[in-house]
Amino acid sequence: MTTVGLLHPGEMGAAVGGCLVSAGHTVLWDPSGRSRATTGRALAAELSGTGFDSLVSESEVIFSICPPHAALDVARQVAETGYSGLYVDANAISVATAQRVAAVITAGGADYVDGGIIGPPPDAAGHTRLYLSGPRAKEVAALPRRSALEARIADGPAFAASAVKMAYAAWTKGTSALLLACRTLARAEGVERVLLAEWGLSQRALPEKSQQAASAAASKGWRWVAEMEEIAASMTAAGLPAGFHEAAAEIYDRVSRNGTPPSDSAWNFDAVIAHICSTPT
Amino acid sequence: MTTVGLLHPGEMGAAVGGCLVSAGHTVLWDPSGRSRATTGRALAAELSGTGFDSLVSESEVIFSICPPHAALDVARQVAETGYSGLYVDANAISVATAQRVAAVITAGGADYVDGGIIGPPPDAAGHTRLYLSGPRAKEVAALPRRSALEARIADGPAFAASAVKMAYAAWTKGTSALLLACRTLARAEGVERVLLAEWGLSQRALPEKSQQAASAAASKGWRWVAEMEEIAASMTAAGLPAGFHEAAAEIYDRVSRNGTPPSDSAWNFDAVIAHICSTPT
Numbered sequence: 330m331t332t333v334g335l336l337h338p339g340e341m342g343a344a345v346g347g348c349l350v351s352a353g354h355t356v357l358w359d360p361s362g363r364s365r366a367t368t369g370r371a372l373a374a375e376l377s378g379t380g381f382d383s384l385v386s387e388s389e390v391i392f393s394i395c396p397p398h399a400a401l402d403v404a405r406q407v408a409e410t411g412y413s414g415l416y417v418d419a420n421a422i423s424v425a426t427a428q429r430v431a432a433v434i435t436a437g438g439a440d441y442v443d444g445g446i447i448g449p450p451p452d453a454a455g456h457t458r459l460y461l462s463g464p465r466a467k468e469v470a471a472l473p474r475r476s477a478l479e480a481r482i483a484d485g486p487a488f489a490a491s492a493v494k495m496a497y498a499a500w501t502k503g504t505s506a507l508l509l510a511c512r513t514l515a516r517a518e519g520v521e522r523v524l525l526a527e528w529g530l531s532q533r534a535l536p537e538k539s540q541q542a543a544s545a546a547a548s549k550g551w552r553w554v555a556e557m558e559e560i561a562a563s564m565t566a567a568g569l570p571a572g573f574h575e576a577a578a579e580i581y582d583r584v585s586r587n588g589t590p591p592s593d594s595a596w597n598f599d600a601v602i603a604h605i606c607s608t609p610t
Numbered sequence: 611m612t613t614v615g616l617l618h619p620g621e622m623g624a625a626v627g628g629c630l631v632s633a634g635h636t637v638l639w640d641p642s643g644r645s646r647a648t649t650g651r652a653l654a655a656e657l658s659g660t661g662f663d664s665l666v667s668e669s670e671v672i673f674s675i676c677p678p679h680a681a682l683d684v685a686r687q688v689a690e691t692g693y694s695g696l697y698v699d700a701n702a703i704s705v706a707t708a709q710r711v712a713a714v715i716t717a718g719g720a721d722y723v724d725g726g727i728i729g730p731p732p733d734a735a736g737h738t739r740l741y742l743s744g745p746r747a748k749e750v751a752a753l754p755r756r757s758a759l760e761a762r763i764a765d766g767p768a769f770a771a772s773a774v775k776m777a778y779a780a781w782t783k784g785t786s787a788l789l790l791a792c793r794t795l796a797r798a799e800g801v802e803r804v805l806l807a808e809w810g811l812s813q814r815a816l817p818e819k820s821q822q823a824a825s826a827a828a829s830k831g832w833r834w835v836a837e838m839e840e841i842a843a844s845m846t847a848a849g850l851p852a853g854f855h856e857a858a859a860e861i862y863d864r865v866s867r868n869g870t871p872p873s874d875s876a877w878n879f880d881a882v883i884a885h886i887c888s889t890p891t
Contacts, residue, residue: 424799447808458808485800492799497808499792500816504785507854510845511780517848518705518773519766527728527739527778535781564791567798568887570860573788576853606849 330354331472334388336403337363338371339552342394344450345419345459347374348476357384382410390415390469391439393430394446397421398555404430408437417469418491419444419459421498421556423563427491442469443487445494451477462489495563499574502553503560505542506577509584512539513605543584543601551585554578580605611635612753615669617684618644619652620833623675625731626700626740628655629757638665663691671696671750672720674711675727678702679836685711689718698750699772700725700740702779702837704844708772723750724768726775732758743770776844780855783834784841786823787858790865793820794886824865824882832866835859861886 332355335346346356358371360378385407393403400420416434431441442465448457460483461469470480483489515524528535557578561571587604613636616627627637639652641659666688674684681701697715699708712722723746729738741764742750751761764770796805809816838859842852868885
């Protein structure tokens, strides 16, 4: 049984923490300054609250699961303490950013394992995979045994886990943003009904898929902005065009900049489209 | 029965021409300087070859069905003759470009009908729709009766047909390019196998879909470059980010700049990916 520190449990982190608890580990988190919703999720997942310093000093393994724009800051805070255990960055960040996190972590005296989570917050087996890569990946892969979270070694280079997460999310979240842009274009041009009728004939999944994309963007778009920027940077680093994900970042930024709309779904959808369309329609 | 001029039948144009012939119309085309493949398709569709000048003087309706980058030139050539019939631009062009085509055509003395074709080259009913808009759209919609081509009036503004084509293709051809970029990213990063295994679990259509996207890009990408640029311009005009389709244009340009690979599908795929990836992998 291992003592694991979790920085900082959101929806995904709390579920991953719950899997580690169900596998028999003690999972520490730091409740200071966190929201009531976060605290509720951490309690439900049976995570153990403690201060940041004792979390770091007591943990053999620390998981960083946070919005991608915070990944480097979290690593710096841990490295400053002189932490010498195992540090797993499981965030949606580019290989270049993961390399910077690794450099910060190893300079501080700890070992780095690269991670990437694909799938929804794990609550039933078979849907969520934690990809891991790097020299000590196998030690981390042993932790969530017999839980809803499946650990997999990502064969390939040291930062394969981050790389596969980028390439995967490039499609899923890239297409969601693109779909919102297509439907917003049709609305702006006065042909949304015609497009919906054509989709009904030849792209039957898209009317509902665009509704779901709007709903997801409204609730989670705020943390996808940086993820899209990390993917855009990954594309550039590989000599590929960054435009898809720069545009996706812009779409999610427009939605989230205007706050999360209330939960009524009809209102939601129109509000999201209105937020995306910066010109009067 | 109407005499229809067709400028210039490629794969789509020949099939549309065939539908008009099967509806009882005489369809003229101009074989001068066209390839053997084009001539073969025109003969198969029972189009009637004639010179450009007699095509224009004899046609009551002219359809422009050509690569989008040629749409304005074709319109200018027709307008210069003093053509005074009905001119249907059925190309994948933005509303702004369609407005320029319409201005050229009406200045020349003809009437303009806006069109947009959605679906494959029509050979069986139910798969391909010709959207039409503008004051005289109904006259054109009556032409392909009882053929494999379904004509539909696109309700909305005068250039609704072009607008709906842009919003539709923004998704279909945008996602194909994005998918190729995702898979190329994974290959460049050394994690293509890991990505394919994950797709096999959670995105089962994507391995085959990416193969199809590569094949389509290899054979048709050369005429999608301008189409993606037209969509990017449409996005900009609507206050939306142009990056998705600027990137898609770049992907199709990289594939087509290197020529169409031979038909062996395995070689095809790797060649297409290699063309997309400008950096050594």
